Amino acid sequence: MFKPVLFLLPVLLLASAPALANAAEEREAWSISDMSLRSDAAGISLPQTIAGLSLAKSGEVSNGGKGIDNYAQYLSEDGAIQATLYVYLPSYADSSLAAHMTDRAIMERFGAKTRRTAYASVPLAGQSGRAIRAVYDDAADGALTTAAGFVHPGRWLVKLRVTGPTERRKEVLAGLDGMLNALRFDDPASVQPIAPARFAACPIQDGTDAKLTAQTPAAAIEAAPMNEGHTSFCIRGQVRTAEGSYDVLQQRDVQNGAVIVPVDDAGTVMAFDPAASGNGYQLSMHSIGQTQLFGVYDRVPSSRQIAEILDGKDPQTAQARTTAHYAASGEVIMRQAEATQ
Numbered sequence: 001m002f003k004p005v006l007f008l009l010p011v012l013l014l015a016s017a018p019a020l021a022n023a024a025e026e027r028e029a030w031s032i033s034d035m036s037l038r039s040d041a042a043g044i045s046l047p048q049t050i051a052g053l054s055l056a057k058s059g060e061v062s063n064g065g066k067g068i069d070n071y072a073q074y075l076s077e078d079g080a081i082q083a084t085l086y087v088y089l090p091s092y093a094d095s096s097l098a099a100h101m102t103d104r105a106i107m108e109r110f111g112a113k114t115r116r117t118a119y120a121s122v123p124l125a126g127q128s129g130r131a132i133r134a135v136y137d138d139a140a141d142g143a144l145t146t147a148a149g150f151v152h153p154g155r156w157l158v159k160l161r162v163t164g165p166t167e168r169r170k171e172v173l174a175g176l177d178g179m180l181n182a183l184r185f186d187d188p189a190s191v192q193p194i195a196p197a198r199f200a201a202c203p204i205q206d207g208t209d210a211k212l213t214a215q216t217p218a219a220a221i222e223a224a225p226m227n228e229g230h231t232s233f234c235i236r237g238q239v240r241t242a243e244g245s246y247d248v249l250q251q252r253d254v255q256n257g258a259v260i261v262p263v264d265d266a267g268t269v270m271a272f273d274p275a276a277s278g279n280g281y282q283l284s285m286h287s288i289g290q291t292q293l294f295g296v297y298d299r300v301p302s303s304r305q306i307a308e309i310l311d312g313k314d315p316q317t318a319q320a321r322t323t324a325h326y327a328a329s330g331e332v333i334m335r336q337a338e339a340t341q
Helices: 095-110 166-182 303-311
Strands: 011-015 036-039 044-047 053-060 069-075 082-088 115-124 127-138 144-151 157-165 212-214 233-240 245-251 259-262 269-274 281-287 290-297 322-326 332-336
Touching: 044 166, 053 166, 082 166, 095 115, 095 127, 095 144, 095 157, 095 259, 115 166, 127 166, 144 166, 157 166, 233 259, 233 303, 245 303, 269 303
Parallel strands: 011 332
Antiparallel strands: 036 044, 053 069, 069 082, 082 157, 115 127, 127 144, 144 157, 212 290, 233 245, 245 259, 259 269, 269 281, 281 290, 290 322, 322 332
């Protein structure tokens, strides 16, 4: 059974609040000195110039002003090699899953000729197995080499992407390795051991449709961000939606364990966790900076129902009952939806 992350977070309960508290809203993405770029909230920094790449711009991908979804772009002098550093706070923080979904996105985006030539744990900050390093050759019909790195410090995830022309492969790899090695953490002990995910098949016969048995939102503490880097999954099956197909993952070696559906490489995860009452499964949708809590089903929904939920067509789950918002400071604000007639 999934457990909330082992950080005791302060929680504010707001019923239909019109706006979040300013303390949770306002946070600078980066502080920039003459030599370095730093995410103060995450306690992570990187030099402005490294391995032939220089900082070009930085800011927030989304959630403006919250400092929880930050990016920094680096370029070679001629602009041919591009690198991006992402420092973000997903409510379901699993670096192995992030690497897996990025791997899938790269292979789908760059075409059938793309070859994965490296995908393994590597040392970081003097400790073994603290980063995942992935390299892809012959991308875009042989025109590009792209590489990625993943690190999991505390509640945060770090992702690096470096891309350039195939003939400059050495510079691309030097950029990735240089940036990984130059990352600095206020708390080096917070960097967690990680390894690429390996998903074996555990096909489970699709059952009948589940019934929504409770609309009551989960208790506040149950909505704390999930830190599931050491959870093992197998592939239960697939669902197909209007947007594409998704793997349905079953928690391994746990009777009646959780089921998750990773949706994209930006931290979106659907989860069916055993309900706190011991009866049924609580549905939640995790993304950067928030968890949406829905009702409790009497069983894991069928593939058809999961597809409808993802497509927004399931009448039982049309509206989140409660949304937990996570601030860079660690504060959690719970907002309850207004009752509908």
